[in-house]
Amino acid sequence: MPAQKETDATEEPTRRDYMRYGGTIVGGGLLAGCLGDGDTSPDTNTAEGYTATIAPVGEVTFDAPPKSIFTRLTHLAGMAFALGRGNDVNAMHAPDYYDALWNQFTPHLEGVSLDWTGLYSSWEPDKEQLYELNSDVHLADPASMFALGSWDMDDIEEIATNIGPWFGNTFSDRNEAPPDEWADQYQYYTLWEQFERVAQVFRAEERYQALSEIHTDLLETIESGLPPAADRPTAVLVGMSDIESIYAYTLNTPGFLTAHLRPLEPVGAFGDEVSSGDTVDMEAMLEADPDVIFSMGGMHPETDMVAIRENLTDHSVAREISAVENDRVYAQGARYQGPILNLFQLEMTAKQLYPDQFGTWPTYETGPYPEIPVDERLFDRGRVADIVNGNFER
Template identity: 70%
Template sequence: MARDETKREEPTRRDFVTYGSTAVAGGLLAGCSKLAGRGDETDGESDSGSYSVTMAPMGEVSFGSPPESVFTRLTHHAGMAFALGRGDDVNAMHAPDYYDQLWNQFTERLPGVTLDWSGLYSSWDPDKEMLYELDSDVHLSDPASVNALDSWNAADIEEIRDTVSPWFGNKFSDRHDEPPAEWADRYEYYSLWEMFERVAAVFREESRYDALAEIHTTLLETIEENLPPERERPTAVLAGMSDIESMYVYTLDTPGFLTAHVRPLGPMGVLGGDISSGDTIDMEGMLEADPDVIFALGGMHPETDMPGIRSALQNHAVGQELSAAENGRVYSQGARYQGPILNLFQLEMTAKQLYPDLFGAWPTYTDGPYPEIPSDEQLFDRERVADIINGEF
């Protein structure tokens, strides 16, 4: 929708969202290494009721009230809004229909929790005019990653920030990738839950964060207490299996939240030092690594044929020699850009896939929602998580 060009030259039209005062070249803001105030995620609150939250690369961002409409690109941010009971406030995301179907494979196990992202604006490379039309209260997206798109520049980033609403997100913590050069001096990396704490502060949902973080911490403690010695742990590869002749693979020792559900379980990586996270390998390369376990990314999506993937490996001249294929250890996974709720489920499922004798067996997954796990073998309380999402805790 076309907009009156003069409107874009006005100061911020929302008096409840502004950036902090630390300016750098080009009008963008430096990030801060630490946050002040409650839980180190909220800088403080003014007499007028406005409050500020700091996260790199934006720096300090001030709000007068919690945002209601939420623009996102990547699903770790959308998943954070969902965890805070704001899933239906999301108005844009990358591949919304795909991720709506995938996320709902997990929400099936959360009593009373619903989610509908179908039909939203697909925002991988967002059109600036659409951001005006969406008129969001916050852009829960990393401005550095948007600036890296060929269709965007620093002036566009500032324009949307000043005339629509602020940016608040961090993408390059996924694999600790290098941000664009103009953002490098203000960039910092966060764990998934460190980032979630700051996003929760934006929505003034600190209590929801605390409740979910307690579940997450307890889950990690359960895992750590039961892990076998390193010499007894299986080798593994995390891979995109849509094309078994050219598979995307992700190294397990790479820092970042893409492997936040695998690293705590300590499987041994077997990819060669010449392979970087996100590279592609062929079947001969996979056989050279020959992992005990293959995790198939997106394997729980309704349109992914897990039995077909297993059959294709077993019938492949090279693939049938893989230890994981021979031993029936090709397992489904969910999403790389996981939010906190998927992180809880994926920690549980990965624990069961790697160590069934310690954490209970993972059912041989073919299709459908996240399997029903016997209550005495669940590693976290679904009812409690559902109550937190629904604000009934």
């Protein structure tokens, strides 16, 4: 491990200057960024001393847009991707898995490429490896790092001091309580509120604004087309790698994990006895009897949706569920979605729930996100691609 840098009062602050995390450890600003030229796109001009703020980190000061980007969870890697920085990510949880999943969507974005294969897998990162990566910014929530149990406050502060700042928020996924040590400074954000703050880190506010306008227009399209409440189906969001032990996620739980579902206002089929993240058996699924089953990760190349549907049809209990009887078992993408996947998943889910209002969703078995006729698309792929590539005008 490199020795900690020593400075005295006469030295200039380095780009990895000191940071204290408010309360006992969080708050304050860290002079950070990268050496050399920044991104040359029009919305990332370098500037001295610009800041970005996110809970639980607090305000962070950068001297230039970071070049090398550490991430843990894919909602933050997806934000870097949306800002044209996806290939600057050097670590993430299950990189090969999520590379394959994200690349089910990128073929619809002309000129946009993404390669996360072979990156460091950072679910529970090793501190020595973070020194090796030497990232300009760590797009990760220090409170979630602390919650791992293998990292303490000194470790978190050491990385921020010697390498680069933390900047991220994880417990907004389901608005969960953070560790007690971080509770006083914690705040919950929607996916797009967090994206706005990450855009400030990279001086990419114009890209955020342009994508946010597309998101807002999409939400308005959805809202204007929603059928009356009495005509909306009941639904469940589940992970079905093992249909005898199913992970269930409730649709009305706040947080960005369901950012593609709540705007569509389906009726959650599970009652109060099921909490988001619980495991349920097929008897509980039949008791809920959803009209629609959403299968998380169903669009991943290694997931066999045909087999999932067949297994449900062949199961003595599952075959009686309304969604199974009526062929309404649908593939979904990622829970920890970034902004671009959120656009696709909003469109996808709208069609899955309300084909009469938003157009038919093709029966998905394998391969990339299906081709949708131009006049049935709910957002402009070309505009999104131009924004990600930095070739756009406001």
